[in-house]
Amino acid sequence: MVRLHASPLQGFTDFRFRNAFQRFFGGIDQYIAPYIRVSGKMEIKAANEGDILPANNLSLDLIPQIITKDAHEFLFVAKYVQEFGYNELNWNLGCPYPMVAKRGMGSGLLSKPEKIDEILERVSAETDIRLSVKMRLGYESPQEIFRVLPVLEKYPLVNITIHPRTGKQLYKGEVDLKAFEECIGQSSHTIFYNGDITSVQSFRDMKDCFPTIDHWMIGRGLIADPFLPAMIKSDSPVYPENRYEVFSSFHDTLFDSYEEALSGPKHILMKMYSFWEYFIQSFPNSPKSLKKIKKAQSLSVYREVVKQIVHEEAVKGAKLKL
Ligand SMILES: Cc1cc2nc3c(=O)[nH]c(=O)nc-3n(C[C@H](O)[C@H](O)[C@H](O)COP(=O)(O)O)c2cc1C
Incomplete structure (x- = not known):
């Protein structure tokens, strides 16, 4: 069964976009909200709050996302989103932007599996929110993930989304499908594939490569061609007449x-x-x-x-x- 997830794209896939998308195109089973980043003062920005407000997301299944390297912040946001009725929080371990990664967040945390362990240990002990992770292969090297996956095995994650590039690559170069394949073999979690699905054909090719994957996350391809998720679902590259x-x-x-x-x-x-x-x-x-x-x-x-x-x-x- 193909399940499609909408990638979060900061600045694009906010609730206004999601609602319009859901109304006119559909094909997406679940959306991840662009990440929440709290300031040192433990404040959530009004824009973040508006974005996840249940009243603004009535017609869709939404998972909020956090970016942090701090268990205290994590717990603060977990409690905050639980108050709105959410029972899952996605952790961004993939953001490639130097401003974020150099501060040890997003993909910048992937070279520190012990820190990831420490954060997950505390967070899973102190909240009952379900956790999922969205990550890259590493920041500097695509090998970093292979020290992170054993850590993630210790925790009951809902799923792990992998975008098989390094942070340093940003969005350049090819996705590393061989490394993604290796990741599948090294994790007992449900793995979602994410990266460069831009057409029905590119989806079919990926599906042929990874027949055991049921969950697919689409980001830029969905904005470039909003008909894409519904066409993937019907396995047809034909656009509607209108x-x-x-x-x-x-x-x-x-x-x-x-x-x-x-x-x-x-x-x-x-x-x-x-x-x-x-x-x-x-x-x-x-x-x-x-x-x-x-x-x-x-x-x-x-x-x-x-x-x-x-x-x-x-x-x-x-x-x-x-
Ligand atoms: C402008 C922009 C903003 C993004 N914002 C986020 C974000 O807030 N959280 C996140 O996990 N990923 C973010 N991403 C990464 C995407 O969710 C996705 O992982 C990436 O674009 C690869 O998937 P795609 O090839 O289907 O676009 C962003 C990407 C772009 C280009």
């Missing part, structure tokens, strides 16, 4: 929710442009489109440009069918 109508309604819903949340056209345009850097991958015949979107200085021009781009694509699609 593809561009659906995309257009999704886009407008997303736009409206950011227009309501953000102050001033500049912020809204920047937000939508960052989505378009992904969306544009589904508009292969519009190389100039992204530039046009970038150039739009007002919301009305932006709306007009988007309408044109989507319309052009719809017309092309219709002609191809003739």
